[in-house]
Each structure stands twice: as C-alpha cells, then as structure tokens.
Amino acid sequence: MCGIVTAISTQNVVPVLLEGLRKLEYRGYDSAGLAVLHEGDLVRARSAGRVAELAAIADSRHLSANIGIAHTRWATHGEPSERNAHPHVSGGLAVVHNGIIENFERIKTDLTAKGYVFTSETDTEAIAHLINHKLSAGLDLTEAVRLATNELEGAYAIGVVTESDPFRLVVARRGSPLLLGVGDDGMYAASDTSALLQVTRKVVYLEDGDVAELKLGSYRIVRPDGTVVERPVHLSSLSADAVELGTYRHYMQKEIFEQPQALGNTLEMIAGGNTISPQVFGAHAGEILGATRRVLIIACGTSFHAGLVARYWLESIAGIPCVVEIASEYRYRESVPDADTLVVVISQSGETADTLAALKHAKSLGMGKTLAICNVPESAIVRETALRFITRAGPEIGVASTKAFTTQLAALAMLTLSLAKLNGRLSDEDEARYLTALRHLPVAVGKVLELEPQIEQWAQRFASKQHALFLGRGRHWPIAMEGALKLKEISYIHAESYAAGELKHGPLALVDKDMPVIAVAPADELLEKLKSNLQEVRARGGELYVFADAGSAIEESEGVHILHMPEHYGMLSPVLHVIPLQLLSYHAALVKGTDVDKPRNLAKSVTVE
Known part of the structure; x- marks a missing residue:
C-alpha cells in the first residue's frame, strides 16, 4: 500500500521515478505525484489517477532533474484527490510518506500556532512543515529529518528534498518498508526492490529508526540518537524479467x-x-x-x-x-x-x-x-x-x-x-x-490449470450475478472462504462462504435461482454429508457449480454443473481445489471488465493498521 521512489543521479531521474512508480502500481493506490528540483526550483506534479496520467503531465511540462521523489498514495487521511496527493510541500521542501502518523493532530496544532498553513487533509503535510521548521533553525536536511522523525508517533517511510540543499536527498523509516539502491550513476530509495531493478540490483535494507542521507556516489545512515551505522549491501536475486508481464493479459x-x-x-x-x-x-x-x-x-x-x-x-x-x-x-x-x-x-x-x-x-x-x-x-x-x-x-x-x-x-x-x-x-x-x-x-x-476453458465458460454465467455462495466442509471450508474472497476482490460480486452444514442454520434463506452456489467437493470422508447439503440447495431452486474429484459420483443435471478435478489428492487436496476458484474469479472479472490486477480500494502490501 502506497509506494515511494526517490533518486539522485548524474542522469535525468524523472523517467526512473515514473518507471519505479509503475512497478509499484501493484501495491494499490488512488493518486500519484512527484517533486523534482528542476533548474534549482522545486517543481511538483500530482494526479488523482493512474501513474500514466502523472507521466503525461510530467512530459507536457518537459520535466528534467537530477534529484527527486515520487509517490503513489492509498488514501488514509482525506479523500483521494489531487489536493491530498503526495508530495506535500512546505516552502521549498517536499515530502512523500507511507504509513500513518498517530500524533499528527497535535503536531498540526503546534505548527498552526507558529504560522504554518495546512492545505490538505493528510497527516503527511504535518511532516513537511515539521521538517521545514527544523530547517529554519539552521540545521542541515539530514539533522532536520532526524530530529523531526524523533517527534513522530506511528509508522512511516519518508523521502525528502529541498531547494536549500539541492545535492542531498534524505529518507527515513519506522514500521513501513524502505530500502536503498546503490547504482553506478546515483543513489536511490524505494518501498520495494522491484522499483529499482531498472537501475541496480545492489540494495541496502534500512532498519526501523534509520535515517539515510543520499548523495551522488555515497550514502550515510544515522540512528535516532545521531550515531552513524553501517548496513550491508545485498545483491538482490530478483531480475527485471521476474516482474514483467510477458505474454499474459494480467x-x-x-x-x-x-x-x-x-x-x-x-x-x-x-x-x-x-x-x-x-x-x-x-x-x-x-x-x-x-x-x-x-x-x-x-x-x-x-x-x-x-x-x-x-x-x-x-x-x-x-x-x-x-x-x-x-x-x-x-x-x-x-x-x-x-x-x-x-x-x-x-x-x-x-x-x-x-x-x-x-x-x-x-x-x-x-x-x-x-x-x-x-x-x-x-x-x-x-x-x-x-x-x-x-x-x-x-x-x-x-x-x-x-x-x-x-x-x-x-x-x-x-x-x-x-x-x-x-x-x-x-x-x-x-x-x-x-x-x-x-x-x-x-x-x-499443472493438470488442474488445463481446466481453464471450462472454467471460462462458467465465468460467463457469473458476470451478471450480484451475489454468490461458496460451500466447503472440513479442510476445504477455508478454500471456499478463499474462493469467495477472490471473487469479491476482483469482480466486485458479493460472495459469502459457509461450512456447508451451516446452510440450514440461516444462509439457505438466500438461495434462489439468482444465487449461484459454488461447492468444493473432494472425494473425502465428508463427501456424503456435502451431497446432502447440495440437495438442500437444489430443492430451493439454487444453481450449483461443483468442483468435484474423480469418483465423487456427483452427476450433472439441470441446475447442477460439474467440473471434474484430474485426481484426488488427500491431505493436499486444498492446494488443488483452490486453483479453479482462482481461475473462476479471474475470468468473471474479465467478463465484467474490472481492473484485475489493481482492484478498487485495495492494496497489496497493507502497511497500516
């Protein structure tokens, strides 16, 4: 959730920042922005939309710089809007931030009394004004960030640039992920290694409380008390190909x-x-x-x-x-x-x-x-x-x-x-x-994946539905829960899961011809019990979609659709039975035309409570 990319380089960093944000889109976001020092002046671009829109804005303004910060935001404080999008500024200083600052209201009250004006609903703007206040006392950027973060309560990963110190970029973390990238032509920082593979595979993992100062060709890490520490450089095992889409649609x-x-x-x-x-x-x-x-x-x-x-x-x-x-x-x-x-x-x-x-x-x-x-x-x-x-x-x-x-x-x-x-x-x-x-x-x-064409046909029938029930028993009940979650996440069809024996204790009231019921039916010790539950569904006119093991003896008939799994797998059957549920959700979402990889309101890495 949320993504940070920062860079200081001998090359133009704007393309690096934008490509890094693209690689972090999977984390989930509702707005994007960047701030760079363009010909010595702080220039900010923001969009309440996708990274592609931000890139178009940056291109139209011909932005070029050797230092900058960028961000994708998943709304916590304040609605998704350009006004609330990062970076947030204070004078000639800009900040990007992941996490939640729990004491921001107190900080905001103190800074407002000192004359600072807040223009957003975010907690992040308080960080920008707080660091700027420290700078106004004559501190350098690294020391200002260190002292400011010592006053923050909650979780954060931040990146900071300022016009008054154009050859230094500072980042810090506590509770939210952030790592450094050591490149041949510059220094970088990001929420995730994937954002930096375009420029380097050499990474430094920051610890909670670390404040890192990045300059051309060097970096320095200090602790909250000002002590300088060393962190090892790792060679990431990831490759750029590993995060490329290749021949797949999503x-x-x-x-x-x-x-x-x-x-x-x-x-x-x-x-x-x-x-x-x-x-x-x-x-x-x-x-x-x-x-x-x-x-x-x-x-x-x-x-x-x-x-x-x-x-x-x-x-x-x-x-x-x-x-x-x-x-x-x-x-x-x-x-x-x-x-x-x-x-x-x-x-x-x-x-x-x-x-x-x-x-x-x-x-x-x-x-x-x-x-x-x-x-x-x-x-x-x-x-x-x-x-x-x-x-x-x-x-x-x-x-x-x-x-x-x-x-x-x-x-x-x-x-x-x-x-x-x-x-x-x-x-x-x-x-x-x-x-x-x-x-x-x-x-x-691999054999289960070969069932995709039949599952794709089933998905066509699901696209017009508003609700679905998923049933399982024993160790396959959690698989039914996972199937319902997947359908909700990416197709926005309301889905619930139940232990099949619970149908008669309430959920059966929901079953009618418009409520598809998906059943996970392995050939295990609970199969006969499950068959009885499925009969309860058919007696109420419900339409059944059953993922059944070979030998389960569940016959296809009007209102009962059967997909036979290639083999029964005993204890490990849950691993196999979740695969068709994943495919069903994926193809239902395709039919509905939703954003499969980036569903609304959700984030990949949930780094706030």
Whole structure:
C-alpha cells in the first residue's frame, strides 16, 4: 500500500521515478505525484489517477532533474484527490510518506500556532512543515529529518528534498518498508526492490529508526540518537524479467499459471531426500519444534485462510492443538499466553502491519517460539522471528494473492509433517507417501490449470450475478472462504462462504435461482454429508457449480454443473481445489471488465493498521 521512489543521479531521474512508480502500481493506490528540483526550483506534479496520467503531465511540462521523489498514495487521511496527493510541500521542501502518523493532530496544532498553513487533509503535510521548521533553525536536511522523525508517533517511510540543499536527498523509516539502491550513476530509495531493478540490483535494507542521507556516489545512515551505522549491501536475486508481464493479459493470470514452478521452487529442499527435516525452518528448529505443545497461527486475509487449512492438518496429522487468529483482532483482546506455544505468522510481503504488531504483542507476552512463513527474506517479520520458512513464489504483483497462497500451504504442510515426526505420529510409510505427494504437487497443479476453458465458460454465467455462495466442509471450508474472497476482490460480486452444514442454520434463506452456489467437493470422508447439503440447495431452486474429484459420483443435471478435478489428492487436496476458484474469479472479472490486477480500494502490501 502506497509506494515511494526517490533518486539522485548524474542522469535525468524523472523517467526512473515514473518507471519505479509503475512497478509499484501493484501495491494499490488512488493518486500519484512527484517533486523534482528542476533548474534549482522545486517543481511538483500530482494526479488523482493512474501513474500514466502523472507521466503525461510530467512530459507536457518537459520535466528534467537530477534529484527527486515520487509517490503513489492509498488514501488514509482525506479523500483521494489531487489536493491530498503526495508530495506535500512546505516552502521549498517536499515530502512523500507511507504509513500513518498517530500524533499528527497535535503536531498540526503546534505548527498552526507558529504560522504554518495546512492545505490538505493528510497527516503527511504535518511532516513537511515539521521538517521545514527544523530547517529554519539552521540545521542541515539530514539533522532536520532526524530530529523531526524523533517527534513522530506511528509508522512511516519518508523521502525528502529541498531547494536549500539541492545535492542531498534524505529518507527515513519506522514500521513501513524502505530500502536503498546503490547504482553506478546515483543513489536511490524505494518501498520495494522491484522499483529499482531498472537501475541496480545492489540494495541496502534500512532498519526501523534509520535515517539515510543520499548523495551522488555515497550514502550515510544515522540512528535516532545521531550515531552513524553501517548496513550491508545485498545483491538482490530478483531480475527485471521476474516482474514483467510477458505474454499474459494480467499479472494475476501470470501468477496463477506460475504456481507449478513456484511450488516446485518452494519444495526444492525435499526434491531428492527420503525424509523431512525440521532444519528447513532454521538451525535450531528441531529443539523449538520438538518442545512445541500448541500452535498459534496469526495472519490476515488470504494468509489467514492458509492458516485455517493448516489447523486441520496440524490437529489430525501432528496431533497438536492449533488456534488461528486474525492478526488485527489478536492484539486487542485478552488472551492467555503459553510459553510452549509455537507462534506462526504468515505474510506474503513480511511487512503486513497488523501481523507484525500481533507478532510483537505475542513476544511481549513471553511467547518467544516464533516462526515466519513469508515470501520476502529480508522483510521485517522474518527478522523478528526465531525460525523462518521463505516460500519461493517469486514476486507477486497482482493484488489478489494466488501463488503466495499455495506456496504458504506447501510450507504449512511441511511444518505439519515435521511436528508429526517429532511427536512420533509419522510412520516411515506415511512419511514416504506424503513426500511423494508433495513432490508430485507441481505436476498435479499443472493438470488442474488445463481446466481453464471450462472454467471460462462458467465465468460467463457469473458476470451478471450480484451475489454468490461458496460451500466447503472440513479442510476445504477455508478454500471456499478463499474462493469467495477472490471473487469479491476482483469482480466486485458479493460472495459469502459457509461450512456447508451451516446452510440450514440461516444462509439457505438466500438461495434462489439468482444465487449461484459454488461447492468444493473432494472425494473425502465428508463427501456424503456435502451431497446432502447440495440437495438442500437444489430443492430451493439454487444453481450449483461443483468442483468435484474423480469418483465423487456427483452427476450433472439441470441446475447442477460439474467440473471434474484430474485426481484426488488427500491431505493436499486444498492446494488443488483452490486453483479453479482462482481461475473462476479471474475470468468473471474479465467478463465484467474490472481492473484485475489493481482492484478498487485495495492494496497489496497493507502497511497500516
């Protein structure tokens, strides 16, 4: 959510800033802007629209500069508008900001009393005036930013330029991601590595509280107390090709079809072995996992659904009690801490504010056995946990998560098997069988993807609908939840999910000929129960769309549409059954003509509470 790109270079930085913003569009935004020092003067351009509109404005004004900052905004304080778009200025100084400043009203009151005039509804404008006030006392830009950020409460990543110091750019972070890029012709900073691949793969990850001063050919990082610190330079493993769309129509489509490769990469460590080792979660994993008596999973959105699937696995296979909490709720309720509980946090980006705050809350309660399942190795959540598993999904650009979800499930399956083995609940025969199934998973997912043409036909019928119900039972109920979420996210069709047995306890009142009902129907121990629930739908005139395993013996008839999955996959069936639901949502959105990769009101990396 929100994106920052800054640059100081011997070359014209305007194209770099704009291309960086394009690469950050996936994060979700409603306005865009930039500020550069053009021939020594601060020039600002903003648009309450897409980056393409900002680029057109910059082109029409023939902007060129060697230093500048740029931003895509996802509205928090104030409506989406040009007036509220970043950068915000104070005199000859401009600021871009991700995050939320919790004490901005007090700062605004103080600065208003000093004569500063506020022209927006944002918290960010308070940062601009505060830094400018520090500059007016004779400080240089770096010191002014350091002292100003010491007064801020909340989360922020900021970039600052000023006319009075045209050869220095300053950035700072606390709680929101920001990294530096070390290039051959300049220095850069951005919210995400993908924005900087155009100029460099050398990156420096800033820590909370860091203030970084960027000049041509050098950078300096200081802590809140003014101490100068060193941060290592990393060579990013990402390539520019990894974030290109290629031959696909949308990033979501590309990422759906990348799932066989993403799963293969994630499961590479078990590709040639005949046993599963706790060491895949870290050097001390055996000791920590061996002493685990309960599991607490904390996550948001799609990652929360992955945790719900894992609860079924952990309790049935590993024999370990598991609780799954929504991160935004967990830290605000009274809970009973248990030092023997393994706290598992799941996040695609590793910067999810609610999940990170919930993790810190759990640790403050004395629960130090922590594990992160994440797609970004250098993220804040990974740095906060004792153990970690890095899913190798590669960059996920589409806001609606797909390959991140299935690779999270793969990681959680390995966690389940590791705990089962340590608890003496995994025989050699079962271990071999599960490992074979995991290794075959990429091939099995590839077969499911071949069902796309039939799913595309189903999607044609969905485009005119206003509502949909998704049903599942057991470990496939969270998959129904994920399917409903995907349909809501990108097609804007209202969708709800229920454990199928709950239909008769209320939701059945909604079923009629205009309410499509999507059922996840694997050939498992609950199939016969599910069939009875489907009969309840048909008796009320509801139209059924059933994703059924081979051998499920559900017959197609009037009002009952069946898509047969290639094979039954036992414990790992949820990984396969979510694929057609992703495709259904994608093609329904295509028919409706919505913005698939950048759905309205949503953001990819949710870095505010």
